[in-house]
Amino acid sequence: MAIQSPIVVAIDFSPASPALIAYAWSLAELEGREVHFLHVVPRAKWAQDTSAQSQADVVQALQSLTGLPPGDGGRLVTFTHQVRIGSPAREIITYAKECSAGTILIGTRGRSRLVNMVLGSVAQATLRDAPCPVLVVPDSCLVGPAADGFSPPSEAVDPAEESFAIEGHSGSGPDANRVIELLRRAIQWRATDVHIDTVGADRVWIRFRVDGKLQTFCHLDQNLAAPLLMQLKLMADLDTTQTFEPLEARLKLPPALGGIEVRVTIVPACEGDAVALRLLKHEAIPRPLGTLGMSEATLSSVETMLHHRPGLVLVTGPTGTGKTTTVYAMLQALGAGDHNIVSIEDPVEYRVPGIRQLSVNARHNMTLTRGLKTLLRMDPDVVFIGEIRDVEALEIAVRASSSGRYVFSTLHTRDVASTVTVLRDLHADNYSLAANLTGIVSQRLIRCLCRNCRVAAPITPDEQAVFHAEDLEPPVELFQPRGCSACKQSGFHDRVGLFEAVVANSEFVAAIQRGAAEDELRQVIRATQFRSIHYDALTKVRDGITSLSEVDVLSWM
């Protein structure tokens, strides 16, 4: 559990500031967090006007402002106020980093500017580089009492903060830049997906999936989000008049954003458009086997599968656990130079030179089975079938492996033993399974603790027992997540694989052939070769790579 981090409220003394403060109070109260009020005096103004406005005056102004009726219970919230001088966005970001802020609350000003700016430039620049989620609250939805005695300082904007255009993109204008900017931020956060949802009548919630978990990026007023969504549809070449049908499209990002392809899915949900953007990193290079997080024992089992004899190698696990990455690492280890490698996937995730890759395309009648039959006529040594989903695909896979080829594929199963059950459910007979199966790798992905902020705590007797149950010597202390600006307060950074790998040795093959049930298969595996995925997880907890709470998630899968 990450410790609650403070809310930084950027105050600009506009008429809407009291309402912004009231909003901050309610948020702080609700979540039991500290509030840091921050006013940045633009440097240029400060230099010209030293006599009239000293830093002490600003502090006093802030004190009066934060002393405004905060609503019931507002006094229960701990708060401080700060004044900085410089470029507003830069100072807000620096301060947020210094205090490890969990949220930045910022207002945007001026209805007239809404037309051509949508977001104020300070808000936009803050959004771009903030170390944590930013809640942008436009003054159009904050109707608060005027702050008597304060005249809003004229907005001083660093010219460098004004420009967000990414050159060379087909879309143009501020809205196109905003779409690009949102995607740029998603890439910067290492997000795989962006989710945009309408919440209530007037707000839009933008979340990123980072390391497999959803994180709030920001909330936007519907007035700001509507032109952004419209622009997204235009850029993806979607029919903007079609509001009752689900829409799907692809959007190619400019080279400045790595040429990433974005799969856009828009569904008309009850409250408004629900948008899912999947960032497909086609250019990503497959990772070598040694970098996936496999233990020495697992690596050696996988090496055996690759060099033992051709046959069927299955990589299994739930969706989004890196199965394709593992298969490509294996293909790379086999070497494209010595083998004719072909693949059919839905869609192709990594583009690898030297491998003949085919994407399933239902619109052009290129189904998995049809593509597979075509590929098998191309004299392949190694075949990669993206996923075995039906009886026919499995039947072709088994037949291809029985003629002396390596066949790799993936399956959705819980562990190695249950994979055999799923294969039997897909009408594979015990004899051909036993004859053609080379090995099964089962895997998960877990989040790694952020090295910057993980905290050590002495191990408890209950935690020790977890290690003893797997015949592991427990460590003296265990690491837990905390949260810092480097990991966007999540406490985690990046992910690593957990594996169990079983080579189809004589005992395993014999058990399959005599029709052994799952439990018996597990006993056979345990007795003859391998360490379970749970064991692998605990070694990674012991080594401080992840936390025990993260590994507990495995029991729910």
Ligand SMILES: [Zn+2]
């Ligand atoms: Zn951290």
